[in-house]
Amino acid sequence: MGRIRRSIAAGVAISAVATVAVAGRFGVAEADGRDGARPLVIAHRGASAHRPEHTLSGYRLAIETGADYIEPDLVQTKDGVLVDRHENALSQTTDVASHPEFAARKTTKSIDGVPVTDWFSEDFTFAELRTLRAIERIPGIRPDNQAFDGQDVIPSLEEVIDLAQEHGVGVYPETKHPTYFASIGLPFDEPLLKTLAAKGLDRRGSKVFVQSFEPGILERLRKRTKAHLVLLVNGSGRPYDFTASGDPRTYADLVAKKGLEWVATFADGIGPSTSWIIPVDASGKTLPATTLVKDAHRANLTVHPWTFRPENTFLPVNYRLGDPASPVYARAQGDAAGWLRALLATGIDGIFSDDPALAVAVRSTL
Structure with missing residues (x-):
């Protein structure tokens, strides 16, 4: 496997290191993020x-700054190519x-029962x-990212895997809307399994997790691959x-003890919204942690919650900093390091x- 320099880009490093101060240590990371290993850092859509998000330049930055895994969301083209887009x-x-x-x-179109007016990947060839x-998808939160608009093409899954393998990191693909895509004659199963096999990622212990919010596709994949499978768990509703x-x-049923036992029959882990681990009250302030992490571990499931992001908009109220009346309050950085330490203290296996x-x-200070 390739080696990469773990240097942190200057502007990123300053904000990261300045917010951290804790003692302790985890062991060397393992492929599944369990058994005493240090928690995995999964680059959500890259260094988004x-x-x-979902650009090769974003993934390269994530790799350079130390991510263990990079995450592509997968949709399909008219000609059946798996490509990397949020939707x-x-x-x-x-x-x-x-x-x-x-x-x-x-x-x-109706996507998972919701009418959406847009241009859709399945109406375009890969070319x-x-x-x-x-x-940039959220310019109001990250206006500086607009400086990179127009610089990257839409990558295929193969290109993302090639980049990951070149640098010795893992890949964590998500199948988006698998029931919808199957309904239009573009099921994920065959192209995904074929790609994993071609890249040597269909074996137990391979540096890959395949994730989905829908249990059905994971149940089917379990019969055909030994790759790690993860059920994503939304904060509400049902698959x-x-x-x-x-x-x-509902998702609430699936994170109950009996639900977790069922999930463990086809998946190796869960990817829950952080609200299932540390809920918030009506005002947005954190409540005591639940037993979900312990319950999942008892069912032999890893726990990789989503999503950790530093701006106030994405933090519980009691971890936000600054004046709420400020016009930049929503995108100002809060005590994100404190929030992550609280999540890590629950025993999660990655983030x-x-x-x-x-x-x-x-993580380096734990």
Whole structure:
């Protein structure tokens, strides 16, 4: 495997190191993030607090700043190529709206039961998508990231895996809307399994986790691969494949003890919203931690919650800093290091982070 320099980009390093001060130590990281290993830092969509998400430049920055895994969200093209986008709707993360040649492709579809008007990945060939360029999805929170708009093409899953393997880090792909894609004749199973096999990532212990908010696809994949599988758990509601099939269970049912035992029959871990681990009250302040991490460990499941990000908007109220009346309060950085320390204290095995440099810096002091 390749080696990378673990240097931290100057501006990122200053904000990361300045916020950390704790003692202690974890052991060497293992592929599954369990058994006494240090918690994994999973670069959520890349270094997405510093670059437009799901771009090779964002993943490179995440790797340079010490991430253990990089995370691509997967959608499909008309010709069945797995590509890396937050959603199959393209307008928030690409410059598709500025391409007059594609104006007629804007349409309305029902995605997981919700009407969405946009341009969609499955209406474009891979070659056509490569003519688009990535843009910052939340410019109001990260206006500086707009300086990188237009610099990156949409990468394929193969390209993301190649980058990860070149530098010796893992890859953590998510299948987006698998029930929807299967309904239009583009199921994820075959192209994903074929790609993992081609890259040597279909064996137990491979540096890959495959994740989904829908249990159904993970149940199918379990029968055909030994790669690590993770069920994502939203903060409310239920999996869309449950809705489609009439299964009344909710995500709350799946994080109960019996639910976790069922999840463990096909998955190796869960990726819950942080609210399942440290809930917040009606005012947004944290409450005592739940027993979810211990319950999941008893079921032999790893726990990788999402998402750690430094701006006040994404922090519990009691970890926010600054004047709420300030026009920049929402995007100002709060006590993110303190929030991550609280999460790590619950015994989690890893964390999805939009700012992997900060997460690595906090972890290095434990």
